[in-house]
Amino acid sequence: MTTRDHQILNALPYPLVLLGGDQRIVAMNPPAVERLGAGLIGRSYVSLRQPALLDCIEQVFRTGQAGRTRYPGTGLDRDRTWSVLAAPLPEGILVSFEDVSELEQAGQARRDFVANVSHELKTPLTAMLGFIETLRGAARDDATARERFLGIMQREAERMNRLVNDLLSLSRVESDERMRPTAEIRLGDLVQSVIASLRPVAEPLGVTIDIDCSVDSQTIVRGDADQLTQVFFNLIDNAVKYGRDGKRVQVHMERVSRDSSLRGPAYHVTVQDFGPGFDPIHIPRLTERFYRVDSHRSREMGGTGLGLAIVKHIVNRHRGRFRIESTPGNGACFTVSLPAVA
Amino acid sequence: MTTRDHQILNALPYPLVLLGGDQRIVAMNPPAVERLGAGLIGRSYVSLRQPALLDCIEQVFRTGQAGRTRYPGTGLDRDRTWSVLAAPLPEGILVSFEDVSELEQAGQARRDFVANVSHELKTPLTAMLGFIETLRGAARDDATARERFLGIMQREAERMNRLVNDLLSLSRVESDERMRPTAEIRLGDLVQSVIASLRPVAEPLGVTIDIDCSVDSQTIVRGDADQLTQVFFNLIDNAVKYGRDGKRVQVHMERVSRDSSLRGPAYHVTVQDFGPGFDPIHIPRLTERFYRVDSHRSREMGGTGLGLAIVKHIVNRHRGRFRIESTPGNGACFTVSLPAVA
Ligand SMILES: Nc1ncnc2c1ncn2[C@@H]1O[C@H](COP(=O)(O)OP(=O)(O)O)[C@@H](O)[C@H]1O
Ligand SMILES: Nc1ncnc2c1ncn2[C@@H]1O[C@H](COP(=O)(O)OP(=O)(O)O)[C@@H](O)[C@H]1O
Ligand SMILES: [Mg+2]
Ligand SMILES: [Mg+2]
Numbered sequence: 001m002t003t004r005d006h007q008i009l010n011a012l013p014y015p016l017v018l019l020g021g022d023q024r025i026v027a028m029n030p031p032a033v034e035r036l037g038a039g040l041i042g043r044s045y046v047s048l049r050q051p052a053l054l055d056c057i058e059q060v061f062r063t064g065q066a067g068r069t070r071y072p073g074t075g076l077d078r079d080r081t082w083s084v085l086a087a088p089l090p091e092g093i094l095v096s097f098e099d100v101s102e103l104e105q106a107g108q109a110r111r112d113f114v115a116n117v118s119h120e121l122k123t124p125l126t127a128m129l130g131f132i133e134t135l136r137g138a139a140r141d142d143a144t145a146r147e148r149f150l151g152i153m154q155r156e157a158e159r160m161n162r163l164v165n166d167l168l169s170l171s172r173v174e175s176d177e178r179m180r181p182t183a184e185i186r187l188g189d190l191v192q193s194v195i196a197s198l199r200p201v202a203e204p205l206g207v208t209i210d211i212d213c214s215v216d217s218q219t220i221v222r223g224d225a226d227q228l229t230q231v232f233f234n235l236i237d238n239a240v241k242y243g244r245d246g247k248r249v250q251v252h253m254e255r256v257s258r259d260s261s262l263r264g265p266a267y268h269v270t271v272q273d274f275g276p277g278f279d280p281i282h283i284p285r286l287t288e289r290f291y292r293v294d295s296h297r298s299r300e301m302g303g304t305g306l307g308l309a310i311v312k313h314i315v316n317r318h319r320g321r322f323r324i325e326s327t328p329g330n331g332a333c334f335t336v337s338l339p340a341v342a
Numbered sequence: 343m344t345t346r347d348h349q350i351l352n353a354l355p356y357p358l359v360l361l362g363g364d365q366r367i368v369a370m371n372p373p374a375v376e377r378l379g380a381g382l383i384g385r386s387y388v389s390l391r392q393p394a395l396l397d398c399i400e401q402v403f404r405t406g407q408a409g410r411t412r413y414p415g416t417g418l419d420r421d422r423t424w425s426v427l428a429a430p431l432p433e434g435i436l437v438s439f440e441d442v443s444e445l446e447q448a449g450q451a452r453r454d455f456v457a458n459v460s461h462e463l464k465t466p467l468t469a470m471l472g473f474i475e476t477l478r479g480a481a482r483d484d485a486t487a488r489e490r491f492l493g494i495m496q497r498e499a500e501r502m503n504r505l506v507n508d509l510l511s512l513s514r515v516e517s518d519e520r521m522r523p524t525a526e527i528r529l530g531d532l533v534q535s536v537i538a539s540l541r542p543v544a545e546p547l548g549v550t551i552d553i554d555c556s557v558d559s560q561t562i563v564r565g566d567a568d569q570l571t572q573v574f575f576n577l578i579d580n581a582v583k584y585g586r587d588g589k590r591v592q593v594h595m596e597r598v599s600r601d602s603s604l605r606g607p608a609y610h611v612t613v614q615d616f617g618p619g620f621d622p623i624h625i626p627r628l629t630e631r632f633y634r635v636d637s638h639r640s641r642e643m644g645g646t647g648l649g650l651a652i653v654k655h656i657v658n659r660h661r662g663r664f665r666i667e668s669t670p671g672n673g674a675c676f677t678v679s680l681p682a683v684a
Pocket of ligand 2: 576580581584585615617618619620628633634635636640641644645646647648649650651673674
């Protein structure tokens, strides 16, 4: 093995293993050591362990023809899928590994997504079909039942409609995520107008929404007005709906001269309610699509399970931070930090 | 440049370009020649043309630090996205290209999918909401209008329900596509029972479904009974719905001792109707999700636009072939070929 081989192998980003004519491991580049472990140089290729990989190498030694294989990783490589090429050299074999995990995961994510969406739609559709049948049959001439059923049907259809809109928003935010928005937004005014639009929902539930704002209402951030409106709408809407027993939602806004995770000046907007909150074990999953602490309650409230997922993606697109806290029995608190225009 | 460098570069599956200390191209492996063109050896790296790539290489020569870039391909590489690493060697640079197109496409495909599904649902949901509102308001006491609206709402809800079921089927078939089904299926009996289940739909439309079968009804193929039922259901259902003016659907089944594309004995099942058919320019796209020749007509018939996409994926999973033909004005003909159990 020459130093030159080393130089070439080390200049490449994917795992590479060079085997000698004596079937021993001659060289591994750093990605290969990271994935397959250290201390293998000089050992037989059998030390690479993966049965599919060993079969493939054995066959290349036997036939002199290049071989390919694909296998799911184990140990350090759980959650990865490797596609491997073992190509014969005049002496020995060069084994190169390609990580195809992301692609596999993309396929799996799509299937999970379809399954979730279908599940979300099936229940209300089945209910609708049942009501329609009853209204055309047994309850044909019952005006009271009709009014009640039509009311439920309307709520269900509105929720499905919200689901479709949320799916579209989410997909749009995801595709824009790499493009940072550039418009100048008056954050204080935007939050105030979201609050104004939610007061008619909060009042009948006996919930007041207060804002205390230590900054000028014309505070400016770079952002997308529609998307930031969605962020605060979703958070305050949740606080009103799930925290209604606390009777009060407190929105707080302040400027921080140096936010350590954003590495610069930032605005923090906090939405706090005084309802039941949730066990903090749920926090890491709350921003997953369709994750809910209490699915029954969410559906009853007309929820789609996508609100916080949308918030997270929009905040990411704005290069901000999103933090969730809760003390069960004592409300929940959601904080959005956005870089301030310096 | 040593022969050894060549050997290593040629043993790797992704494009690689080796540059010398004099900034000239010293070696390219076959994938690099295929992607970047031939005749570049000995020329300056500037001949590689891609501005993003040239900037990156220039910087590595200047700083001696590895550089990365990502750019969409042009010319031969349209539709590809490359992620590039340029790593310094003691003399020169090794440039390696990773094709990240599939991953980008997977993201795009998911977004298109969400947009399509949302679009398919929005129209019927909006209609439903309109009808519900009318039934609770203006048409509150109008029994005739009520019956008519409820009828339309039922059809729309049923179609949305079918859409959800079709989405689930499609997602299940896709995830199974690599696993070939193993059960022994009596193909003749299966097709007969699909026909029996569709006669009650065909008769009121004045359409007869005939089968002519040159093989034993107990003909056996390896397959998944539910999925093969879907295949023939979707095809015969289309023939009845879209070909109803032809008054007759002809199903034909035969054994072929050697099917050239399946390389062995096969069964061919043909579903032929005598309706308007379609212009053959549509054929390549008919098996795409949500592609329809006439969207309005499809929706009127309660179609989801997913039937032929499901057929194609199921036939692929069975290692069969699916062929579409049509003479406009003279009907359409769909042929499924499945490998026969020898
Ligand atoms: N303020 C809150 N108090 C208690 N639970 C909350 C609050 N906000 C969100 N949640 C929980 O987080 C879940 C996800 O929220 P979200 O993504 O907005 O979906 P949705 O509101 O449609 O269910 C909710 O279903 C609820 O269980
Ligand atoms: N037998 C047929 N005759 C004419 N057009 C057809 C026939 N079968 C399919 N098509 C066309 O192909 C399209 C796609 O079919 P399909 O995937 O089953 O979706 P759908 O029936 O739900 O619209 C149909 O919308 C129709 O335009
Ligand atoms: Mg919500
Ligand atoms: Mg169809």
